[in-house]
Amino acid sequence: MVLLVLAAYPLLFIVSASLTRSSLGQPFQEFLGTENLRATIGSAAVQNSLLLGTGYAIGVALASTVLGTATAVALWRSLKSGVIIRTVLLLPMIVPPVVVGILxxxxxxxxxxxxxxxIKIVSPGSGTYAILSDTTWAIFGVALADVWEWTPLVVLLVFTALLGQDQEITEAAQLDGANGLQLFGHITLPMVAGTIAAAFLIRLILAFKVFDLVYVMTAGGPGSSTEVPAYLIWRSALQNFDVGTAASITLLLAVVATIVTLPVFWITKRHRHD
Known part of the structure:
Protein backbone atom coordinates (compact mmCIF):
# COMPACT_ATOMS: atom_id res chain seq x y z
CA MET A 1 0.00 0.00 0.00
CA VAL A 2 2.85 2.37 0.90
CA LEU A 3 4.60 1.64 -2.40
CA LEU A 4 1.34 2.25 -4.27
CA VAL A 5 0.90 5.65 -2.61
CA LEU A 6 4.54 6.62 -3.21
CA ALA A 7 4.26 5.68 -6.88
CA ALA A 8 0.74 7.00 -7.50
CA TYR A 9 1.09 10.46 -5.96
CA PRO A 10 4.00 11.70 -8.14
CA LEU A 11 2.28 10.29 -11.24
CA LEU A 12 -1.02 12.00 -10.39
CA PHE A 13 0.81 15.26 -9.70
CA ILE A 14 2.65 15.12 -13.05
CA VAL A 15 -0.53 14.33 -14.98
CA SER A 16 -2.46 17.09 -13.16
CA ALA A 17 0.33 19.61 -13.76
CA SER A 18 0.46 18.76 -17.46
CA LEU A 19 -3.26 19.54 -17.78
CA THR A 20 -3.09 22.89 -16.02
CA ARG A 21 -1.18 26.17 -16.06
CA SER A 22 1.28 25.53 -13.26
CA SER A 23 4.28 27.50 -12.08
CA LEU A 24 6.85 26.52 -9.51
CA GLY A 25 5.17 28.53 -6.77
CA GLN A 26 1.55 28.21 -7.89
CA PRO A 27 0.60 24.84 -9.35
CA PHE A 28 -2.85 24.08 -10.83
CA GLN A 29 -3.78 27.70 -11.55
CA GLU A 30 -6.03 27.02 -14.53
CA PHE A 31 -7.24 23.92 -16.32
CA LEU A 32 -5.92 23.85 -19.90
CA GLY A 33 -6.83 20.34 -20.98
CA THR A 34 -4.37 19.02 -23.54
CA GLU A 35 -2.98 22.45 -24.49
CA ASN A 36 0.36 21.85 -22.76
CA LEU A 37 0.72 18.41 -24.31
CA ARG A 38 -0.11 19.63 -27.82
CA ALA A 39 2.34 22.52 -27.52
CA THR A 40 5.02 20.19 -26.21
CA ILE A 41 4.50 17.57 -28.93
CA GLY A 42 4.70 20.29 -31.58
CA SER A 43 7.86 21.87 -30.15
CA ALA A 44 10.95 21.30 -32.30
CA ALA A 45 13.15 21.66 -29.21
CA VAL A 46 11.29 18.87 -27.41
CA GLN A 47 11.31 16.62 -30.48
CA ASN A 48 15.06 17.10 -30.95
CA SER A 49 15.67 16.49 -27.25
CA LEU A 50 13.68 13.25 -27.23
CA LEU A 51 15.45 12.07 -30.38
CA LEU A 52 18.84 12.95 -28.90
CA GLY A 53 17.98 11.29 -25.59
CA THR A 54 16.80 8.10 -27.27
CA GLY A 55 19.89 7.80 -29.47
CA TYR A 56 22.11 8.63 -26.50
CA ALA A 57 20.45 6.03 -24.26
CA ILE A 58 20.65 3.24 -26.83
CA GLY A 59 24.27 4.02 -27.74
CA VAL A 60 25.48 4.32 -24.17
CA ALA A 61 23.61 1.17 -23.08
CA LEU A 62 25.09 -0.84 -25.98
CA ALA A 63 28.62 0.38 -25.26
CA SER A 64 28.34 -0.33 -21.54
CA THR A 65 26.86 -3.79 -22.13
CA VAL A 66 29.49 -4.86 -24.68
CA LEU A 67 32.42 -3.50 -22.65
CA GLY A 68 30.98 -4.78 -19.38
CA THR A 69 30.35 -8.28 -20.73
CA ALA A 70 33.83 -8.51 -22.25
CA THR A 71 35.40 -7.33 -19.00
CA ALA A 72 33.31 -9.74 -16.92
CA VAL A 73 34.36 -12.68 -19.09
CA ALA A 74 38.02 -11.64 -18.83
CA LEU A 75 37.78 -11.40 -15.04
CA TRP A 76 35.96 -14.72 -14.83
CA ARG A 77 38.76 -16.41 -16.76
CA SER A 78 41.33 -15.03 -14.30
CA LEU A 79 39.58 -15.56 -10.99
CA LYS A 80 42.72 -16.04 -8.92
CA SER A 81 44.70 -13.10 -10.25
CA GLY A 82 41.91 -10.57 -10.66
CA VAL A 83 40.87 -9.71 -7.08
CA ILE A 84 42.52 -6.28 -7.00
CA ILE A 85 41.53 -5.54 -10.60
CA ARG A 86 37.88 -6.41 -9.88
CA THR A 87 37.85 -4.04 -6.92
CA VAL A 88 39.37 -1.18 -8.92
CA LEU A 89 36.95 -1.70 -11.82
CA LEU A 90 33.96 -1.30 -9.51
CA LEU A 91 35.15 2.02 -8.06
CA PRO A 92 33.63 4.26 -10.79
CA MET A 93 30.17 3.00 -9.86
CA ILE A 94 30.40 4.43 -6.32
CA VAL A 95 31.73 7.83 -7.40
CA PRO A 96 28.95 10.47 -7.38
CA PRO A 97 27.91 11.54 -10.91
CA VAL A 98 28.76 15.17 -10.14
CA VAL A 99 32.33 14.16 -9.31
CA VAL A 100 32.50 12.09 -12.49
CA GLY A 101 31.31 15.11 -14.48
CA ILE A 102 33.95 17.36 -12.92
CA LEU A 103 36.65 14.74 -13.51
CA ILE A 119 47.47 15.74 -28.55
CA LYS A 120 50.44 18.00 -27.85
CA ILE A 121 52.67 14.97 -27.24
CA VAL A 122 51.60 13.24 -30.44
CA SER A 123 51.47 16.41 -32.53
CA PRO A 124 53.63 19.20 -31.05
CA GLY A 125 52.60 22.67 -32.12
CA SER A 126 49.03 21.70 -32.95
CA GLY A 127 46.20 23.80 -31.64
CA THR A 128 43.94 22.94 -28.73
CA TYR A 129 40.67 21.08 -29.21
CA ALA A 130 37.75 21.58 -26.85
CA ILE A 131 35.53 18.52 -27.21
CA LEU A 132 32.87 19.81 -24.85
CA SER A 133 32.60 23.04 -26.84
CA ASP A 134 32.01 21.25 -30.13
CA THR A 135 28.37 20.86 -31.16
CA THR A 136 29.08 17.47 -32.74
CA TRP A 137 31.42 15.87 -30.20
CA ALA A 138 30.14 17.28 -26.89
CA ILE A 139 27.48 14.57 -26.51
CA PHE A 140 30.15 11.91 -27.10
CA GLY A 141 32.22 13.43 -24.30
CA VAL A 142 29.26 13.13 -21.94
CA ALA A 143 28.60 9.59 -23.19
CA LEU A 144 32.20 8.56 -22.48
CA ALA A 145 31.87 9.74 -18.88
CA ASP A 146 28.54 7.90 -18.58
CA VAL A 147 29.99 4.66 -19.94
CA TRP A 148 32.99 4.92 -17.61
CA GLU A 149 30.72 5.38 -14.60
CA TRP A 150 28.14 2.65 -15.21
CA THR A 151 29.95 -0.09 -17.13
CA PRO A 152 31.09 -1.58 -13.77
CA LEU A 153 27.42 -2.28 -12.98
CA VAL A 154 27.22 -4.49 -16.08
CA VAL A 155 30.52 -6.12 -15.12
CA LEU A 156 29.18 -6.93 -11.66
CA LEU A 157 25.90 -8.41 -12.93
CA VAL A 158 27.44 -10.52 -15.71
CA PHE A 159 30.39 -11.62 -13.57
CA THR A 160 28.01 -12.82 -10.85
CA ALA A 161 26.00 -14.77 -13.44
CA LEU A 162 29.19 -16.37 -14.78
CA LEU A 163 30.13 -17.50 -11.28
CA GLY A 164 26.71 -19.07 -10.82
CA GLN A 165 26.62 -21.15 -14.00
CA ASP A 166 26.55 -24.93 -13.83
CA GLN A 167 30.12 -26.18 -14.27
CA GLU A 168 28.97 -29.75 -15.01
CA ILE A 169 27.57 -28.64 -18.37
CA THR A 170 30.85 -26.94 -19.26
CA GLU A 171 32.88 -29.96 -18.21
CA ALA A 172 30.66 -32.27 -20.25
CA ALA A 173 31.13 -30.08 -23.32
CA GLN A 174 34.89 -30.10 -22.79
CA LEU A 175 34.87 -33.90 -22.67
CA ASP A 176 33.04 -33.88 -26.02
CA GLY A 177 35.92 -31.86 -27.49
CA ALA A 178 34.52 -28.31 -27.39
CA ASN A 179 37.22 -25.62 -27.48
CA GLY A 180 37.27 -22.15 -25.89
CA LEU A 181 35.25 -20.29 -28.52
CA GLN A 182 32.73 -23.11 -28.86
CA LEU A 183 32.31 -23.28 -25.10
CA PHE A 184 31.70 -19.56 -24.89
CA GLY A 185 29.38 -19.33 -27.89
CA HIS A 186 27.27 -22.43 -27.25
CA ILE A 187 27.44 -22.92 -23.48
CA THR A 188 28.54 -19.84 -21.52
CA LEU A 189 26.83 -17.10 -23.55
CA PRO A 190 23.37 -18.76 -23.68
CA MET A 191 23.53 -19.39 -19.92
CA VAL A 192 24.13 -15.72 -19.09
CA ALA A 193 22.15 -14.20 -21.99
CA GLY A 194 19.24 -13.37 -19.69
CA THR A 195 21.53 -11.49 -17.32
CA ILE A 196 23.17 -9.60 -20.19
CA ALA A 197 19.74 -8.59 -21.50
CA ALA A 198 18.67 -7.49 -18.00
CA ALA A 199 21.89 -5.50 -17.60
CA PHE A 200 21.22 -3.79 -20.93
CA LEU A 201 17.66 -2.97 -19.82
CA ILE A 202 18.86 -1.45 -16.54
CA ARG A 203 21.58 0.48 -18.33
CA LEU A 204 19.09 1.77 -20.90
CA ILE A 205 16.78 3.11 -18.21
CA LEU A 206 19.66 4.78 -16.38
CA ALA A 207 20.83 6.41 -19.62
CA PHE A 208 17.38 7.90 -20.28
CA LYS A 209 17.61 9.62 -16.89
CA VAL A 210 21.04 11.23 -17.37
CA PHE A 211 21.12 14.76 -15.99
CA ASP A 212 24.04 15.25 -13.60
CA LEU A 213 26.75 14.76 -16.20
CA VAL A 214 25.10 17.11 -18.68
CA TYR A 215 24.53 19.75 -16.01
CA VAL A 216 28.14 19.68 -14.82
CA MET A 217 29.97 19.12 -18.11
CA THR A 218 28.04 21.12 -20.74
CA ALA A 219 24.92 22.72 -19.21
CA GLY A 220 23.02 21.51 -22.26
CA GLY A 221 25.38 23.20 -24.70
CA PRO A 222 27.00 24.20 -26.86
CA GLY A 223 23.70 25.49 -28.16
CA SER A 224 21.29 22.65 -27.50
CA SER A 225 23.59 19.84 -28.68
CA THR A 226 23.53 18.04 -25.31
CA GLU A 227 20.07 19.08 -24.15
CA VAL A 228 18.76 15.64 -23.23
CA PRO A 229 15.14 15.33 -21.98
CA ALA A 230 16.00 15.32 -18.26
CA TYR A 231 17.95 18.56 -18.66
CA LEU A 232 15.14 20.12 -20.70
CA ILE A 233 12.66 19.18 -17.97
CA TRP A 234 14.89 20.79 -15.35
CA ARG A 235 15.28 23.95 -17.41
CA SER A 236 11.53 24.23 -18.00
CA ALA A 237 10.65 23.72 -14.33
CA LEU A 238 13.47 25.45 -12.46
CA GLN A 239 14.69 28.09 -14.90
CA ASN A 240 11.49 29.02 -16.71
CA PHE A 241 9.24 28.07 -13.76
CA ASP A 242 6.84 26.37 -16.18
CA VAL A 243 5.87 23.22 -14.31
CA GLY A 244 3.05 22.43 -16.73
CA THR A 245 5.44 22.20 -19.69
CA ALA A 246 7.97 20.28 -17.62
CA ALA A 247 5.29 17.77 -16.64
CA SER A 248 4.22 17.36 -20.27
CA ILE A 249 7.82 16.67 -21.34
CA THR A 250 8.10 14.16 -18.51
CA LEU A 251 5.04 12.28 -19.76
CA LEU A 252 6.37 12.24 -23.31
CA LEU A 253 9.73 10.96 -22.06
CA ALA A 254 7.93 8.21 -20.14
CA VAL A 255 6.06 7.17 -23.30
CA VAL A 256 9.22 7.16 -25.44
CA ALA A 257 11.22 5.27 -22.80
CA THR A 258 8.43 2.70 -22.48
CA ILE A 259 8.29 2.15 -26.25
CA VAL A 260 12.08 1.70 -26.42
CA THR A 261 12.42 -0.52 -23.34
CA LEU A 262 9.41 -2.83 -23.88
CA PRO A 263 11.09 -4.95 -26.60
CA VAL A 264 14.18 -5.26 -24.40
CA PHE A 265 11.97 -6.26 -21.48
CA TRP A 266 10.29 -8.99 -23.57
CA ILE A 267 13.66 -10.29 -24.75
CA THR A 268 14.93 -10.33 -21.17
CA LYS A 269 11.82 -12.15 -19.95
CA ARG A 270 12.11 -14.76 -22.72
CA HIS A 271 15.78 -15.45 -21.95
CA ARG A 272 15.12 -15.68 -18.22
CA HIS A 273 12.51 -18.40 -18.83
CA ASP A 274 14.61 -20.39 -21.33
Whole structure:
Protein backbone atom coordinates (compact mmCIF):
# COMPACT_ATOMS: atom_id res chain seq x y z
CA MET A 1 0.00 0.00 0.00
CA VAL A 2 2.85 2.37 0.90
CA LEU A 3 4.60 1.64 -2.40
CA LEU A 4 1.34 2.25 -4.27
CA VAL A 5 0.90 5.65 -2.61
CA LEU A 6 4.54 6.62 -3.21
CA ALA A 7 4.26 5.68 -6.88
CA ALA A 8 0.74 7.00 -7.50
CA TYR A 9 1.09 10.46 -5.96
CA PRO A 10 4.00 11.70 -8.14
CA LEU A 11 2.28 10.29 -11.24
CA LEU A 12 -1.02 12.00 -10.39
CA PHE A 13 0.81 15.26 -9.70
CA ILE A 14 2.65 15.12 -13.05
CA VAL A 15 -0.53 14.33 -14.98
CA SER A 16 -2.46 17.09 -13.16
CA ALA A 17 0.33 19.61 -13.76
CA SER A 18 0.46 18.76 -17.46
CA LEU A 19 -3.26 19.54 -17.78
CA THR A 20 -3.09 22.89 -16.02
CA ARG A 21 -1.18 26.17 -16.06
CA SER A 22 1.28 25.53 -13.26
CA SER A 23 4.28 27.50 -12.08
CA LEU A 24 6.85 26.52 -9.51
CA GLY A 25 5.17 28.53 -6.77
CA GLN A 26 1.55 28.21 -7.89
CA PRO A 27 0.60 24.84 -9.35
CA PHE A 28 -2.85 24.08 -10.83
CA GLN A 29 -3.78 27.70 -11.55
CA GLU A 30 -6.03 27.02 -14.53
CA PHE A 31 -7.24 23.92 -16.32
CA LEU A 32 -5.92 23.85 -19.90
CA GLY A 33 -6.83 20.34 -20.98
CA THR A 34 -4.37 19.02 -23.54
CA GLU A 35 -2.98 22.45 -24.49
CA ASN A 36 0.36 21.85 -22.76
CA LEU A 37 0.72 18.41 -24.31
CA ARG A 38 -0.11 19.63 -27.82
CA ALA A 39 2.34 22.52 -27.52
CA THR A 40 5.02 20.19 -26.21
CA ILE A 41 4.50 17.57 -28.93
CA GLY A 42 4.70 20.29 -31.58
CA SER A 43 7.86 21.87 -30.15
CA ALA A 44 10.95 21.30 -32.30
CA ALA A 45 13.15 21.66 -29.21
CA VAL A 46 11.29 18.87 -27.41
CA GLN A 47 11.31 16.62 -30.48
CA ASN A 48 15.06 17.10 -30.95
CA SER A 49 15.67 16.49 -27.25
CA LEU A 50 13.68 13.25 -27.23
CA LEU A 51 15.45 12.07 -30.38
CA LEU A 52 18.84 12.95 -28.90
CA GLY A 53 17.98 11.29 -25.59
CA THR A 54 16.80 8.10 -27.27
CA GLY A 55 19.89 7.80 -29.47
CA TYR A 56 22.11 8.63 -26.50
CA ALA A 57 20.45 6.03 -24.26
CA ILE A 58 20.65 3.24 -26.83
CA GLY A 59 24.27 4.02 -27.74
CA VAL A 60 25.48 4.32 -24.17
CA ALA A 61 23.61 1.17 -23.08
CA LEU A 62 25.09 -0.84 -25.98
CA ALA A 63 28.62 0.38 -25.26
CA SER A 64 28.34 -0.33 -21.54
CA THR A 65 26.86 -3.79 -22.13
CA VAL A 66 29.49 -4.86 -24.68
CA LEU A 67 32.42 -3.50 -22.65
CA GLY A 68 30.98 -4.78 -19.38
CA THR A 69 30.35 -8.28 -20.73
CA ALA A 70 33.83 -8.51 -22.25
CA THR A 71 35.40 -7.33 -19.00
CA ALA A 72 33.31 -9.74 -16.92
CA VAL A 73 34.36 -12.68 -19.09
CA ALA A 74 38.02 -11.64 -18.83
CA LEU A 75 37.78 -11.40 -15.04
CA TRP A 76 35.96 -14.72 -14.83
CA ARG A 77 38.76 -16.41 -16.76
CA SER A 78 41.33 -15.03 -14.30
CA LEU A 79 39.58 -15.56 -10.99
CA LYS A 80 42.72 -16.04 -8.92
CA SER A 81 44.70 -13.10 -10.25
CA GLY A 82 41.91 -10.57 -10.66
CA VAL A 83 40.87 -9.71 -7.08
CA ILE A 84 42.52 -6.28 -7.00
CA ILE A 85 41.53 -5.54 -10.60
CA ARG A 86 37.88 -6.41 -9.88
CA THR A 87 37.85 -4.04 -6.92
CA VAL A 88 39.37 -1.18 -8.92
CA LEU A 89 36.95 -1.70 -11.82
CA LEU A 90 33.96 -1.30 -9.51
CA LEU A 91 35.15 2.02 -8.06
CA PRO A 92 33.63 4.26 -10.79
CA MET A 93 30.17 3.00 -9.86
CA ILE A 94 30.40 4.43 -6.32
CA VAL A 95 31.73 7.83 -7.40
CA PRO A 96 28.95 10.47 -7.38
CA PRO A 97 27.91 11.54 -10.91
CA VAL A 98 28.76 15.17 -10.14
CA VAL A 99 32.33 14.16 -9.31
CA VAL A 100 32.50 12.09 -12.49
CA GLY A 101 31.31 15.11 -14.48
CA ILE A 102 33.95 17.36 -12.92
CA LEU A 103 36.65 14.74 -13.51
CA UNK A 104 35.85 14.39 -17.20
CA UNK A 105 35.52 18.16 -17.58
CA UNK A 106 39.15 18.36 -16.50
CA UNK A 107 40.09 15.49 -18.84
CA UNK A 108 38.49 17.29 -21.82
CA UNK A 109 39.74 20.73 -20.80
CA UNK A 110 41.54 22.51 -23.69
CA UNK A 111 43.94 24.06 -21.17
CA UNK A 112 46.12 21.27 -19.83
CA UNK A 113 43.54 18.48 -19.80
CA UNK A 114 44.52 14.88 -20.46
CA UNK A 115 43.27 14.90 -24.07
CA UNK A 116 44.95 18.23 -24.76
CA UNK A 117 48.22 16.97 -23.28
CA UNK A 118 48.14 13.78 -25.37
CA ILE A 119 47.47 15.74 -28.55
CA LYS A 120 50.44 18.00 -27.85
CA ILE A 121 52.67 14.97 -27.24
CA VAL A 122 51.60 13.24 -30.44
CA SER A 123 51.47 16.41 -32.53
CA PRO A 124 53.63 19.20 -31.05
CA GLY A 125 52.60 22.67 -32.12
CA SER A 126 49.03 21.70 -32.95
CA GLY A 127 46.20 23.80 -31.64
CA THR A 128 43.94 22.94 -28.73
CA TYR A 129 40.67 21.08 -29.21
CA ALA A 130 37.75 21.58 -26.85
CA ILE A 131 35.53 18.52 -27.21
CA LEU A 132 32.87 19.81 -24.85
CA SER A 133 32.60 23.04 -26.84
CA ASP A 134 32.01 21.25 -30.13
CA THR A 135 28.37 20.86 -31.16
CA THR A 136 29.08 17.47 -32.74
CA TRP A 137 31.42 15.87 -30.20
CA ALA A 138 30.14 17.28 -26.89
CA ILE A 139 27.48 14.57 -26.51
CA PHE A 140 30.15 11.91 -27.10
CA GLY A 141 32.22 13.43 -24.30
CA VAL A 142 29.26 13.13 -21.94
CA ALA A 143 28.60 9.59 -23.19
CA LEU A 144 32.20 8.56 -22.48
CA ALA A 145 31.87 9.74 -18.88
CA ASP A 146 28.54 7.90 -18.58
CA VAL A 147 29.99 4.66 -19.94
CA TRP A 148 32.99 4.92 -17.61
CA GLU A 149 30.72 5.38 -14.60
CA TRP A 150 28.14 2.65 -15.21
CA THR A 151 29.95 -0.09 -17.13
CA PRO A 152 31.09 -1.58 -13.77
CA LEU A 153 27.42 -2.28 -12.98
CA VAL A 154 27.22 -4.49 -16.08
CA VAL A 155 30.52 -6.12 -15.12
CA LEU A 156 29.18 -6.93 -11.66
CA LEU A 157 25.90 -8.41 -12.93
CA VAL A 158 27.44 -10.52 -15.71
CA PHE A 159 30.39 -11.62 -13.57
CA THR A 160 28.01 -12.82 -10.85
CA ALA A 161 26.00 -14.77 -13.44
CA LEU A 162 29.19 -16.37 -14.78
CA LEU A 163 30.13 -17.50 -11.28
CA GLY A 164 26.71 -19.07 -10.82
CA GLN A 165 26.62 -21.15 -14.00
CA ASP A 166 26.55 -24.93 -13.83
CA GLN A 167 30.12 -26.18 -14.27
CA GLU A 168 28.97 -29.75 -15.01
CA ILE A 169 27.57 -28.64 -18.37
CA THR A 170 30.85 -26.94 -19.26
CA GLU A 171 32.88 -29.96 -18.21
CA ALA A 172 30.66 -32.27 -20.25
CA ALA A 173 31.13 -30.08 -23.32
CA GLN A 174 34.89 -30.10 -22.79
CA LEU A 175 34.87 -33.90 -22.67
CA ASP A 176 33.04 -33.88 -26.02
CA GLY A 177 35.92 -31.86 -27.49
CA ALA A 178 34.52 -28.31 -27.39
CA ASN A 179 37.22 -25.62 -27.48
CA GLY A 180 37.27 -22.15 -25.89
CA LEU A 181 35.25 -20.29 -28.52
CA GLN A 182 32.73 -23.11 -28.86
CA LEU A 183 32.31 -23.28 -25.10
CA PHE A 184 31.70 -19.56 -24.89
CA GLY A 185 29.38 -19.33 -27.89
CA HIS A 186 27.27 -22.43 -27.25
CA ILE A 187 27.44 -22.92 -23.48
CA THR A 188 28.54 -19.84 -21.52
CA LEU A 189 26.83 -17.10 -23.55
CA PRO A 190 23.37 -18.76 -23.68
CA MET A 191 23.53 -19.39 -19.92
CA VAL A 192 24.13 -15.72 -19.09
CA ALA A 193 22.15 -14.20 -21.99
CA GLY A 194 19.24 -13.37 -19.69
CA THR A 195 21.53 -11.49 -17.32
CA ILE A 196 23.17 -9.60 -20.19
CA ALA A 197 19.74 -8.59 -21.50
CA ALA A 198 18.67 -7.49 -18.00
CA ALA A 199 21.89 -5.50 -17.60
CA PHE A 200 21.22 -3.79 -20.93
CA LEU A 201 17.66 -2.97 -19.82
CA ILE A 202 18.86 -1.45 -16.54
CA ARG A 203 21.58 0.48 -18.33
CA LEU A 204 19.09 1.77 -20.90
CA ILE A 205 16.78 3.11 -18.21
CA LEU A 206 19.66 4.78 -16.38
CA ALA A 207 20.83 6.41 -19.62
CA PHE A 208 17.38 7.90 -20.28
CA LYS A 209 17.61 9.62 -16.89
CA VAL A 210 21.04 11.23 -17.37
CA PHE A 211 21.12 14.76 -15.99
CA ASP A 212 24.04 15.25 -13.60
CA LEU A 213 26.75 14.76 -16.20
CA VAL A 214 25.10 17.11 -18.68
CA TYR A 215 24.53 19.75 -16.01
CA VAL A 216 28.14 19.68 -14.82
CA MET A 217 29.97 19.12 -18.11
CA THR A 218 28.04 21.12 -20.74
CA ALA A 219 24.92 22.72 -19.21
CA GLY A 220 23.02 21.51 -22.26
CA GLY A 221 25.38 23.20 -24.70
CA PRO A 222 27.00 24.20 -26.86
CA GLY A 223 23.70 25.49 -28.16
CA SER A 224 21.29 22.65 -27.50
CA SER A 225 23.59 19.84 -28.68
CA THR A 226 23.53 18.04 -25.31
CA GLU A 227 20.07 19.08 -24.15
CA VAL A 228 18.76 15.64 -23.23
CA PRO A 229 15.14 15.33 -21.98
CA ALA A 230 16.00 15.32 -18.26
CA TYR A 231 17.95 18.56 -18.66
CA LEU A 232 15.14 20.12 -20.70
CA ILE A 233 12.66 19.18 -17.97
CA TRP A 234 14.89 20.79 -15.35
CA ARG A 235 15.28 23.95 -17.41
CA SER A 236 11.53 24.23 -18.00
CA ALA A 237 10.65 23.72 -14.33
CA LEU A 238 13.47 25.45 -12.46
CA GLN A 239 14.69 28.09 -14.90
CA ASN A 240 11.49 29.02 -16.71
CA PHE A 241 9.24 28.07 -13.76
CA ASP A 242 6.84 26.37 -16.18
CA VAL A 243 5.87 23.22 -14.31
CA GLY A 244 3.05 22.43 -16.73
CA THR A 245 5.44 22.20 -19.69
CA ALA A 246 7.97 20.28 -17.62
CA ALA A 247 5.29 17.77 -16.64
CA SER A 248 4.22 17.36 -20.27
CA ILE A 249 7.82 16.67 -21.34
CA THR A 250 8.10 14.16 -18.51
CA LEU A 251 5.04 12.28 -19.76
CA LEU A 252 6.37 12.24 -23.31
CA LEU A 253 9.73 10.96 -22.06
CA ALA A 254 7.93 8.21 -20.14
CA VAL A 255 6.06 7.17 -23.30
CA VAL A 256 9.22 7.16 -25.44
CA ALA A 257 11.22 5.27 -22.80
CA THR A 258 8.43 2.70 -22.48
CA ILE A 259 8.29 2.15 -26.25
CA VAL A 260 12.08 1.70 -26.42
CA THR A 261 12.42 -0.52 -23.34
CA LEU A 262 9.41 -2.83 -23.88
CA PRO A 263 11.09 -4.95 -26.60
CA VAL A 264 14.18 -5.26 -24.40
CA PHE A 265 11.97 -6.26 -21.48
CA TRP A 266 10.29 -8.99 -23.57
CA ILE A 267 13.66 -10.29 -24.75
CA THR A 268 14.93 -10.33 -21.17
CA LYS A 269 11.82 -12.15 -19.95
CA ARG A 270 12.11 -14.76 -22.72
CA HIS A 271 15.78 -15.45 -21.95
CA ARG A 272 15.12 -15.68 -18.22
CA HIS A 273 12.51 -18.40 -18.83
CA ASP A 274 14.61 -20.39 -21.33
Missing amino acids: FSFIFSPSGGLIDTL
